[in-house]
Amino acid sequence: MSTDYQQAREALGIRLRELRLGAAGGRLTGPQLAQRLGWPHSKIYKLEGGRQTATSDDLRAWARAVGHPDASDELVARLRGFESHIRSWRRQLAAGHRPVQDVWNIEVDRSEIIYAWEESVIPGMLQTADYARAIFLRYAELYGSVRDTEEAVRTRILRQQWLHQRGHVFHALVWEAALHALVCSPVALTAQLDRLAGMIGMDTVQLGIIPLGASLRIPTANGFWILDDRLVIAEDWHAEIWLDDADSVTTYQRVWNTLDESAVYGADAQNLITRAQRSLNPRA
Template sequence: MSTDYQQAREALGARLRELRVSGPGGRLTGTALAQQLGWPRSKISKLENGRQTATPEDLRAWAEATGLPEACEELENRLRGFESHIRSWRRQLAAGHRPVQENWSAEVSRSTVIHAWEQAVVPGMLQTAEYARHVFTRSAELQNSPRDTESAVRARVKGQDWLYESGRKFRALVWEAALHARICPPSVLAAQLDRLTGVIGMDTVELGIIPLGAPLKIPTANGFWVLDERLVITEDWHAELWLDDADSLALYLRAWKTLRESAAFGTDAQNLIRSVRRTLTA
């Protein structure tokens, strides 16, 4: 978790403590507030000390219980401020994958050029429906999130319409390891590799494959996407990180360009994909 994020969470906790001790009804103890809200006493402590992130519902309940409902808007603005950078999967997937996909597609629709790096999976913009179905299923199992796989798949496939719009450019780099990853049955992976072979040559797609044996100037690290040099989105197991400051944008673009130096393109990339494809039927 970033230092800035933690500092913002601690500042929100300090504000919550201030409301608790200075409400119009007089000072509330943590125990009294917990009883009033029907929460464990430990939750009050965690929120006030920045060890747990409040939900919007938590903030509304807190403001009302302390007799300061007018503070709710301020609290929610604070929460939106730091959650705009770190977006936990627990929160994002509370209603399933479909809303996440729709939000993602809305952000993509605002973009003209996308630089992407994926080291473990085929980029979502190039996934077949069946491959995406397995990705969503595995993710829902890991995150214990609602299973809305079919609607999530439809949303992802619909978002790929972007690739067929004039003036767009999807510049994707994929590590060869992602082509071997058995996140799905061999037959599904084979069809996915055929799809990748087919998109090479599209005027809106530049696809580079980095061979497993290629020399690397930097570690592969996590996947990331740079949208129009205005927004970086990268993810880990617990959250997505959205960055829009100039230094971060420059760093991720520099990382992308450095990785690109190790990639194969065009016919070389197709041959690499086909060699992996042959291992599935050998």
């Protein structure tokens, strides 16, 4: 959990405590408020201490219970303000992968220059349908989410039209390990590597690959995308993290540039792809 997120949660907790102590009709203790709400009294202190994230319904109920229903909008606005940056997979995938892909397509369409770093998979903008299908199925199984796989695949592939529009440049940076990772069938990976090789030389795609044996100035940590100079989207196992403040965008761009110092391009990148292809089919 990010420091900024936690600080915002704690600030919301302080505001909740202020409302409890300033309740209409007189100050309420934690147990008294819990009784009014029908909650365990530990929930009151977890919310006030920033150790639990309230839901919108929790906040509206709190405002009513302390006699300040007019505070509901303020509290919910605070919650949305910091939750918009931490988009949990549990909530995002409640309706399946397709809606998540729709949101991504909107942001990509707004962009002209995109930088992506992926340490374990081929970037979505360069994936074949079969490779994307395997990825969605793996994650649907992991999170127990709705299996709208075909709709999600179609939406992700639709996004790739962006690569064929004038003025767009996709700077993709991939660790060599992603070329060998069997997150799909060998047949699907073979086709994916063929597609990747075909991207080298496109004027809208700059594909860099960091060899496994390359000297690294920083560790190859989690993947992230930078859209123009306005938004960073980073992935973790619990959530997608959206960052739109200038300092964060600058930091991630510096990380990308540092990783890029270890990458190879052009013919050297092609050789790494060829090596991965031969490992799948030694007789080729």
